[in-house]
Amino acid sequence: MTVDAFLLVTIYLLVQLLANRLISSSKIGRFKWLSFSGGVAVSYVFVYILPSMHREQEDFPGDMGLTMESEMYVLGLGGLLIFYGVHKAAERASRNHSQGEGQFFWIQMIFFTMYNMLVSYIVFASSIEGARALFYGTAVGLHFMAVSHDLWREDSKRYESVGRFMLAAGIFGGWLIGVFAPLPEQVLAIVFAFISGAMILNVLKKELPSEENAHFKTFLLGSLGYTFLTLSLKYFFDW
Template sequence: MTADAVILGIAYLTVQLFANKLISSSAIGTFQWISFSGGVAVSYVFVYILPSLHREQENFPQDSLFTMESELYVLGLFGLLIFYGVHNAAERAERLHKEREGRFFWIQIAFFGIYNMLISYIVFASGLEGIKAIFYGVAVGLHFMAVSHDMWREDSERYERGGRYVLASGIIAGWIAGVLLPLPPYVLAIIYAFISGAMIFVVLKKELPEEENTHFPTFLLGSLGHTAVTLALKFFFDW
């Protein structure tokens, strides 16, 4: 295990376990944190995830009888639909069955635990080092922070009592699996496609701040700043 992987893993766990304390104790306001994170996330989707998904599709084996030249995009769609379905069921349960609110909160937590595991697996199985490790560390770390804060706002008591530990366990499981259980490139591409679709939904639904919670200059700073850094890294390091 490289030093970069250890630092990334510790950073992700720290963010996941203490995200709300980090946000509330920061000199930067909560709205600014949410807006900056949302800006980075939107940039990450359009400037990194979608081009990477396109590249993975181009390199995906095309020698089967069922070749569609869009398999990974379909898997990405499935990822988005599954997470949207879970979120929609949880929202409906909260509106219609108040007594079942806790049950659906834990279903969401379980799904996000799997979500964290798959993201962590992709990061650590890819063997990131140096500049790429820093790039992923910032973008994915802010994403984990935003999701944690959103789940905390839904049910702070349950989240603090056990939810954050489930999400952190997902990171640990993905970290260990990524280091010890490498998979063939085409399987990694399949996992990446599925989790990319889920991430697109999560970013658009949970990270884009609502109008009353938006600090637009900070949102713009996060979005344009992350885009500029990503394009510069692609230009100088041929990502």
């Protein structure tokens, strides 16, 4: 276990447990926080996730009987569709039952706990280490914060009492597996593609600020700033 992995998981856990207090107590303001986070997340999808999926596709072994040359993208689509389908099914259940809102919240919490675990696993099982891991990991931390705040807005009482601890447990579980029991590279590539599709959905659905909540200048700052830094680091240091 490296020092940067321990530092990163500690930051993730603190963000997950204290996200809403950080956002609400910040002088920056909630809308600016979320707009900046959304900008970074959108940039992260286009300048890191999609190129990484392309590289994984190129490295994906052809001796497994899969010759479509688009397996990673199909798996990513599968992740997006599954998470979207679960969300719509839970939403429908909430409308059809007297306790629907509570059921909808807990179904979401279970799936986002799994989501956090898989995202955390990908971060800590990858070969990226040091300052590079901390840089890309920052975008993931902001993503965790934005998703947490969205779930908190849906049911703040349940989220504060139980939900945030479930999500933190997912992050901790992913860290344990990624650091102490990493899966083979082929499995890692499959998990990465699947969860990337789910992350793209969550970024567009939960982090892209709505018109009434958006602070466009801050969103633009997060998006263009993170893009510029990422491209500069790739160009000068081959990140």
